[in-house]
Amino acid sequence: MTTQNRQFLLAARPQGMVKESDFTYHEAPVPTPGPGQVLIRTTYISLDPSMRGQMENRADYVAPLALGDVMRAGGTGEIVTSNHPDHPVGTLVQGTFGMQDYVVSDGHNPPFRAFDAKIHPQQALGVLGGTGMTAYFGLLDLAEPQPGQVVVISGAAGATGSVAGQIAKLKGCTVFGLAGSDDKCRWLTGELGFDGAINYKTQDVGNELDRLCPDGINIYFDNVGGEILDLCLARIADNARVVICGGISRYNQSGEIPGPKNYFNLVFRRARMEGFIVLDYAPRFPEAIQDMLGWIEQGKLKQSTTVIEGFENLPKALIQLFEGANTGKLMVKV
Amino acid sequence: MTTQNRQFLLAARPQGMVKESDFTYHEAPVPTPGPGQVLIRTTYISLDPSMRGQMENRADYVAPLALGDVMRAGGTGEIVTSNHPDHPVGTLVQGTFGMQDYVVSDGHNPPFRAFDAKIHPQQALGVLGGTGMTAYFGLLDLAEPQPGQVVVISGAAGATGSVAGQIAKLKGCTVFGLAGSDDKCRWLTGELGFDGAINYKTQDVGNELDRLCPDGINIYFDNVGGEILDLCLARIADNARVVICGGISRYNQSGEIPGPKNYFNLVFRRARMEGFIVLDYAPRFPEAIQDMLGWIEQGKLKQSTTVIEGFENLPKALIQLFEGANTGKLMVKV
CATH class of the missing domain: 3.40.50.720 (NAD(P)-binding Rossmann-like Domain)
Structure with a gap:
């Protein structure tokens, strides 16, 4: 395991189109989970249009982002260290892990949910995300x-x-x-x-x-x-x-x-x-996921994913999202 | 009974604020009801914001108005001649009678509904209209x-x-x-x-x-x-x-x-x-009127009416509506 936790921090409130210079690349030490906590290594990071508003704190349904904060982003990951009996090492999880390699969580902050290994992380982040x-x-x-x-x-x-x-x-x-x-x-x-x-x-x-x-x-x-x-x-x-x-x-x-x-x-x-x-619909996500999985199995629901390789491409990927470069779900493979 | 039917005809599609010159005053003979028809003499004519859009045929939920047509307007009236057994002389009615003294109807064209003599025409046209x-x-x-x-x-x-x-x-x-x-x-x-x-x-x-x-x-x-x-x-x-x-x-x-x-x-x-x-709610008007009458009787629902006297003031009254001269329901007493 690397000892560096690569991150993109919010460097500036964007003016007009988001720019690469609105982010700062940063390397922090990999955090150490405390009692009751787990360490998650991110595998895919999602790019979503709503991230643009969050860079300016336009939306009040999520906590504000300060300049210098790790940029907020959805992602999938795997638990690589665990001090929590309910969340063993190897569990696949999705949540708002941010633009970084590693994040520590007690299960609530940030919240995550486990997904079955038969579900591809690209699905967990897309059609089931x-x-x-x-x-x-x-x-x-x-x-x-x-x-x-x-x-x-x-x-x-x-x-x-x-x-x-x-x-x-x-x-x-x-x-x-x-x-x-x-x-x-x-x-x-x-x-x-x-x-x-x-x-x-x-x-x-x-x-x-x-x-x-x-x-x-x-x-x-x-x-x-x-x-x-x-x-x-x-x-x-x-x-x-x-x-x-x-x-x-x-x-x-x-x-x-x-x-x-x-x-x-x-x-x-x-x-x-x-x-x-x-x-607001989080309590009803399980029923939706069940429907969606059924439709996927029946071949009635397909997902296209545009995967960009490389953590370093995260800011560029977000810009590409707004340029319409993607078909279907856009994500970066870490 | 006078032999003249005073009317205001739509003379022009208004540009910007409606003007008196968008209407033409006209005197037609009082129409004669045919078999199955009644003659209604209007008593009050309503001024409503939606009339502005109708002058330009902006709204498609009513029939278009041609230049030269009698201007459409809601009103109250009284049946003064009747060739229809269900609608005796003296019946108080409300409907879309237009800016005119008299209108002939078979009950359907234009539609009208009778109201009880205990209801003031100002209420019939306002809070119950x-x-x-x-x-x-x-x-x-x-x-x-x-x-x-x-x-x-x-x-x-x-x-x-x-x-x-x-x-x-x-x-x-x-x-x-x-x-x-x-x-x-x-x-x-x-x-x-x-x-x-x-x-x-x-x-x-x-x-x-x-x-x-x-x-x-x-x-x-x-x-x-x-x-x-x-x-x-x-x-x-x-x-x-x-x-x-x-x-x-x-x-x-x-x-x-x-x-x-x-x-x-x-x-x-x-x-x-x-x-x-x-x-769209016309089938449910009776239930609403019943509620409204109850509230009026209990003193919980009041109507203010701004009444302008004189048929000749109809165009001016419509302009005053848009100038905000009225408190509550604006109407012209014919």
Whole structure:
């Protein structure tokens, strides 16, 4: 075991697009677990859009990050030293371990949960992790999809969108996805079974939505915000549900960001727009994971993972996330 | 009976603020009811914010208005000639009779409903009419108020807001209203029992909301849109409901109107924003009217009415509505 604990610390509150210089590489000694504690060695570290807001403490549902703190990040790991009888060495775990090789935990701080060795860490972090849970509860609890309804998903080739779309298909919906490349669009329709896809970078999104959804959109699952949210709000059907899952187009903007000018269509269409925080659903994660595992076994739910090798690439990987370089879940293999 | 049917016709699609010249005064012969029809003489004509959008056919939940059509408006009337056994002469009725002295109906086109002589036409058109129904269903069905929750209402001295606020008080909520004059604010707190009121024209709305609602807003009932919607979105509590009832600050604006830049707080606060059209609730109006009549009898629900005398003042009255000249329900006595 190495004696160094590689870390990326938050060095600056980003202005506009996150930059590598917003992080500082640091080597700390590997921490020693005290009584009742375990030492976890991270294996994969997750890159998620919400990390951008956390760098600025925009979100108050997690503790604030100070400059100099280890950057917060989800990850998988393995218990390599244990002073806790319930958590033996060799246990595979996932949790918010941060951008570092090693973390000490008593099971509560940071919290972790064990996962079975038959589950690949990439699944634990993706379809069965935060983004999968987000897709599951955002779609099923907030949007309440019914068979035959038209579902539009932005950021559809991302970790959350791609899972939300597949669940909507499982529920009998007609599903269209927006993504940023022809390759991603082909993956959505070819591999994941979406009924159609729109390349928002090259196609006229409004025209395509009109063509694909002539009777309007029953459910819009929004991961991006901005102009695409407005284009979808203009095309919602009566009693539509607009789930605000994310707003990645906003995260790297500075100053005042415009709101959805078509929000008033919620009145004409008797529709609702709703936000949520997946952490609120933590007590129900086990039921979701059971459903998801069943769908995976039946071949009805697939995960794509973009794995970047090398701890040192973490800041770059986060930037690539915002550039849309990934298909499906983006993570760094430590 | 006069032989002239005074009318105001839609003369122009308004640009910006509605103007008197957007209407043409016209005198038509009093129509003659055919078999199965009745002739209704209007007694009060309602002025409502939604009329502005109808002048431009912005709303698709009612039939479009062509230039030269009699301007659409709600009203009360009395059946003065009847060729229909179910609708005898002398029946008091309310419906969408338009800006005119007389209208012919078969009971369906335009639809009308009779009301008891013990109900004043001002009540039939107000607290028991469209604006009262809007307050009732918007607040109770969409916002689901619970005792002890904090409710903020904009346009609170208007016909809908003043009723919504009183119903929220009946349900045990703490209620704050925004209005455009000190007189209106005094009426809200003094007469209607609101817990506080903010004069948005002279006070710092954000500071006042912070002071009155230190733990956030559980329900925001929005009649105005614009900056006030944003200030309230910034202050919603967890699981808040934002009911989009109207957006009067938008109705007389031309060109692109900004959306609520703070909409993303729906995510951080796990909140929802929802619109509705009161006409969808028509089958349930009787239950609402029964509740409202009970509350009126118990002295728990009061209506203020601003009555302008004289048919010829209809266009001016509509302009005054948008200038905020009214307290409570605004109508013209024909």
